[in-house]
């Protein structure tokens with residue numbers, strides 16, 4: 001274990017630097033009514049929070065998992081809001097040392113929410129410190145080194161950790177077991193994505209036609225963050241070419257220029273499907289080989305591309321590896337000639 005005294009207590013707060021993240025926070029729903037879909041999760045969370053409030057306690061630690069952009073961070077904000085408490089944002093990989101964790105935890109107020117994004121990437125050494133903090137609100141720190149080392153126990157305020165991950169399978173069992181509630185966020189229905197686009201257009205003061213909303217929704221990969229990103233791109237085109245009015249024609253033109261096809265596939269997705277079909281005859285092929293052929297990181301393939309390609313039915317994971325479906329060939333306009341097709 002590392003010692004706290006010889007380590008800087010670096011601020012491990014999450015940095016909001018990407019354009020997407022700025023857009024996220026400006027369009028993030030600030031109340032339950034604006035948080036579209038995921039009804040069952042909302043219902044369960046409201047019960048957990050109400051019960052905790054009645055007992056005058058912090059709710060159990062909560063784990064949200066699901067693809068990027070499906071609304072995990074937004075939900076965490078709503079939980080804090082409902083509890084009337086503050087939320088502190090950080091992420092698993094940002095907490096590098098026990099000192100970072102101590103700085104964050106000792107700065108919490110009674111009842112606060114600590115949002116831990118990408119919790120599956122938390123350092124193993126930090127996990128050891130976080131268990132007693134989650135269970136007994138205690139932090140055991142080691143001061144000094146060697147024979148002079150002493151342990152110090154810090155009593156922490158009560159707080160709720162909300163962990164978020166795209167890869168729940170990578171969490172160690174002891175960490176997973178310390179969450180009292182685990183919720184899976186799913187892809188959204190097209191009509192819910194339409195509602196989200198409508199609301200975002202209102203907030204961004206974009207004049208948009210209903211057919212344009214429908215087209216953007218269909219190409220949004222069933223994901224709110226993608227819907228908002230596409231809306232913003234289309235708005236740029238409308239501003240330059242159509243006095244700001246988002247019509248069907250301008251939307252199709254914009255999305256065509258951005259190479260987002262009618263199912264929401266982008267050049268990155270096409271590259272993966274083409275690699276699978278052209279280099280491996282449609283598979284089966286292992287993740288490593290496919291990632292290498294498509295020149296992508298394995299994690300990127302797993303987190304960013306594969307969930308949606310599988311949702312569309314273009315790729316299937318079989319015990320022997322990834323396989324391209326007949327639909328994938330058809331989508332790319334490639335002749336499908338496999339006799340013993342696996343899917």
Ligand code: ADP
Nearest residue numbers: 024027028035036069070071072073074224225
């Ligand atoms: P995640 O944490 O899962 O990556 P976020 O919570 O950051 O996703 O969501 C990305 C953006 O998508 C948010 O800023 C918000 O504008 C929008 N969003 C996500 N979920 C919803 C929802 N259920 N209703 C409306 N907008 C949503």
